Amino acid sequence: MPGDRDHPGCLIGESLMSRVYNFSAGPAMLPEAVLQQAQAELPDWHGAGASMMEMSHRGKEFVSVHAEAERDIRDLLGVPDNYSVLFLQGGATAQFAAIPMNLLRGKRKADYILTGSWGEKAVHEARKYCDVHVAASSEDLQFTAIPARDRWTLSTDAAYVHYTPNETIGGVEYHWVPDTGDTPLVGDFSSTILSRPLDVSRFGLIYAGAQKNIGPAGVTVVIVRNDLMGNAWSTTPGVFDYAQQAKADSMLNTPPTYAVYMAGLVFQWVKKQGGLAAMAAINMRKAQKLYAAIDASSFYSNPVERSCRSLMNVPFVLANPALDNEFLSGATAAGLTTLKGHRSVGGMRASIYNAMPEAGVDALIHYMADFEKRNA
Numbered sequence: 001m002p003g004d005r006d007h008p009g010c011l012i013g014e015s016l017m018s019r020v021y022n023f024s025a026g027p028a029m030l031p032e033a034v035l036q037q038a039q040a041e042l043p044d045w046h047g048a049g050a051s052m053m054e055m056s057h058r059g060k061e062f063v064s065v066h067a068e069a070e071r072d073i074r075d076l077l078g079v080p081d082n083y084s085v086l087f088l089q090g091g092a093t094a095q096f097a098a099i100p101m102n103l104l105r106g107k108r109k110a111d112y113i114l115t116g117s118w119g120e121k122a123v124h125e126a127r128k129y130c131d132v133h134v135a136a137s138s139e140d141l142q143f144t145a146i147p148a149r150d151r152w153t154l155s156t157d158a159a160y161v162h163y164t165p166n167e168t169i170g171g172v173e174y175h176w177v178p179d180t181g182d183t184p185l186v187g188d189f190s191s192t193i194l195s196r197p198l199d200v201s202r203f204g205l206i207y208a209g210a211q212k213n214i215g216p217a218g219v220t221v222v223i224v225r226n227d228l229m230g231n232a233w234s235t236t237p238g239v240f241d242y243a244q245q246a247k248a249d250s251m252l253n254t255p256p257t258y259a260v261y262m263a264g265l266v267f268q269w270v271k272k273q274g275g276l277a278a279m280a281a282i283n284m285r286k287a288q289k290l291y292a293a294i295d296a297s298s299f300y301s302n303p304v305e306r307s308c309r310s311l312m313n314v315p316f317v318l319a320n321p322a323l324d325n326e327f328l329s330g331a332t333a334a335g336l337t338t339l340k341g342h343r344s345v346g347g348m349r350a351s352i353y354n355a356m357p358e359a360g361v362d363a364l365i366h367y368m369a370d371f372e373k374r375n376a
């Protein structure tokens with residue numbers, strides 16, 4: 001029954017709505033408490049008589065929301081003082097271009113480590129701006145593993161080393177931070193940021209589109225070490241010039257005010273859950289039980305090497321792909337939606353970001369076992 005405690009359906013505000021467990025890779029589920037708070041504050045934010053999305057980005061209300069969002073993500077990640085936190089637009093995809101424009105600093109070459117499709121896209125874009133050296137790749141293993149650090153052929157003259165800590169499509173995640181010596185390390189954290197603690201001081205730059213683990217689409221978080229800014233190409237668009245944006249408090253133009261507000265609510269929610277150590281414990285438990293269920297069956301399988309399986313995106317295939325459509329339609333009917341794998345790999349993918357309740361993973365495991373029993 002909708003509204004029942006044991007059912008994903010729930011009571012939102014005045015209206016009875018049925019909330020599903022949404023396994024979408026992105027835009028992804030948001031915490032229900034955040035949606036309810038946003039709903040309550042929507043027409044009249046804190047007695048201001050207007051919605052946050054109707055307010056000037058120069059006004060004291062939005063400026064305070066923006067400042068608090070920055071403070072909270074700094075707290076959560078323990079961002080050191082010599083790093084700037086920027087809230088930009090254009091998604092992670094814009095950063096694929098902005099990173100070489102800003103970080104080459106007179107050099108011509110950058111090293112890239114390839115472990116999946118997003119890394120390939122980053123390389124494709126960077127090639128427009130610099131000499132890309134692919135220093136390691138797991139393409140020969142169909143991107144089901146991560147090349148060991150001692151097999152990377154890093155350049156001595158690279159401006160930075162770029163990698164993808166979590167490949168959202170293949171479900172391949174680094175459970176270690178690579179050591180790149182004095183060459184700044186750059187990570188695309190779009191689908192893993194805030195899932196567990198991170199030592200930001202190991203990085204030159206971290207970036208993440210919001211729509212997986214931070215908030216709605218429209219804002220991109222860039223955390224950059226201050227000494228790496230200020231040498232962008234003169235042709236860099238102002239909105240993508242980190243130094244200009246840092247100086248303007250990320251408001252060189254009108255920022256995505258509502259997306260920043262929503263991200264701020266999510267940061268507060270993560271803090272309330274106990275911060276990143278608490279998130280990590282929950283995420284570990286969710287992922288472990290799902291992988292255990294997949295591994296225990298010959299009906300389902302996951303191709304990724306065990307040491308680099310993603311805590312956030314769990315792809316799996318059915319031994320008999322002729323059952324895929326039936327699996328998906330049955331899942332949707334059970335309130336478990338968007339489990340279809342990426343079009344490039346097929347099969348299924350369960351994205352289980354911070355906002356996916358453990359009960360959602362339990363419901364999926366239960367459905368999988370039941371479907372197997374009916375079809376094995």
Ligand SMILES: *Cc1c(COP(=O)(O)O)cnc(C)c1O
Pocket residue numbers: 026090091092093094118164166167168188189190191209210212
């Ligand atoms: C989703 C995703 C992107 C693309 O993000 P956009 O906001 O669509 O540009 C890039 N990298 C990774 C790892 C992703 O998961």
